[in-house]
Amino acid sequence: MPYLRIHFTEVDLGRTRLASRIDHMWEIVNAVQLLQHREGGLYFDGWRRWVRQEALAEPRLQRLLCTLQHIAPHAEYFPDFLTPAGGFDDLGDALDAVVSVPKSRLRTEMALLGCESAPSRAIADGGAPALHGLRAALGGFYRAAVQPRLEVVEAARHADLAHRMHTLLHDGVEAMLTGMAPGAVWEPPVLRLPYVVDSDLPLAGRGLRLVPCYFSLQGPVALADPGLPPTVAFPLDPATRLLAAERRPGDHLGALVGTTRAAILRLVLDGCSTRELIRRTGVAPATITHHTTILRDAGMIATQRDGAVASHHITPLGLRVLHRTG
Template sequence: MLRIHFSELDLARTRLAAGSDPLWEIAASLHRFQSRKGRWAYAAWYRSARLHLHRKGLERPLRTVLLPLYPRAAYFPDFLTPVGADGGLEAGLETILATPARRVRHEMTLLDRTVGAPAWAGRLADLDTRRELVRLLREYHDVVVAPYRDQTRARVEAERAARCRALLDGGVEGMLGSLGPRIRWRPPVLEMSYPEDRDLYLGGRGLTLVPSYFTWGQPVSFADPELPPVLWYPLLDDLRAPEPEDDAPARPLTTLLGRARAAALNAAVAGATTGELARAAGVSVSSASRHATALRDAGLITSIRDGARVLHTLTPVGASMLRAARQGRAVPGGG
């Protein structure tokens, strides 16, 4: 269990990040390769990522360099996901290069004590070795993370809209209370499941909340309590809880709505553009627009124009219908 302790000053200094953190998305995507938990939710990405890594000749660096540095475990080095990454990928990579050698050696020692570090890891204290790592991270990001930039942005924008609505309705405490079900606000403490039992006292520094597309399950924070407090938390909630491989819980929706509209409704869980609905349903953009209109007229989704795009998200009725189908109950209105 992780318990984050807030003071009044911490509440005033808590903020929601403007977007996803590219270096954290690299880390979380590497964790997706190391676990079958939630893989169904990333199935298309997983297949595409493995194919493109193979084509780019990155399978061996993935296996021998990246996965050992980013184990899906109780610890991996904090300097690999620096606070500076909120300025974009290149700013984050520059922060990695600027990390003092002493800190790199210390965190490599912690990694070795916790889960075991590769024999070459100590060389990361050398700037030239870190430059090679940064080059690999940039290449990995371009192949695996960047192609999902639009989808990630759409879902982060939908998440920000939901949290900002909670902020307007209930202040910062209302926003913290809306992060559940895996994150529980019990004033003045934010609680969540965690690999280890920890208490984090913010001490007037506030907390930065960063929604993450590739994070699955529990939120993650820095291991070092002296670093600026950041909490990366998953965008996917219990509406998309794991389901059997044959997708049986979705069948009532398919029977009720048809395959394309059921797929579009599922894609709107955390917000999706019309183009993303089209890709999820396997139809043209014009067909996806008609399906979105039908779902909107039925009160299952709501649509908001964002510049040239239209973002579709679930209504409470749509969320209830999808949750009931996932849990194998009768779909409301479906008899």
């Protein structure tokens, strides 16, 4: 069986990080690939049918799919520039990063793809019209096929993140790493992941960014160029997709803990200072302090202080509550 062998140093273990926000580009690429095969029917057949029905009714979506399937095929390779490193909060910033790579890199990666379609050749040449069209195709596909399902995607990601944070806190980083895929093996200092081809990824002190993906199905995927910032995207725990799809709509969290505490719990998902909570909720400072104290005492948030600045972060328990209640 081929493996991806990721070589860690002690520094790399400390710099391993789990993406807490959705990575728009990894989700787009994985979603495009899901439409090119029939696997994972239990989780994705309903979504596939819906996208194809939309495409039949909207010729523009058909053209978007045709363009994207050429450059993000369901195959062993797709160009790294489609999934820029680092992650971006805003889809527009992510799309800008995709079309801002140097022309030499575009040519190299598109040559590795080996696609000779006219749109692919135009992208490889790096002309402004072709890159503008690629940006429009990626953004249009996201809005048509991913965004309508975003609530379910985020619910599944939050549940998966809660589980992995729990594993990290209770069992350590090695247990979290081996939990990325069935058959993963940790043989210090190397993590072996079942892969499509034999490959080695030396981290060399750069750390590793882990990206859980809702639309991913096939197993972990690393950037093809080992010189790029080390990144591995991998599928969510399948159970989280099913649980997220079964949720009933509505603000059950607000009904459970109150609307202000619910808002605070959502805002601290990626970390938030007291001053920022006050600004974003419009609630008085004393009231915010009262609510954060209650959430902290309940084990749903943790607070770190740096001088006069208090920063609040969600805990694994808070993530579980957030997921189960919407």
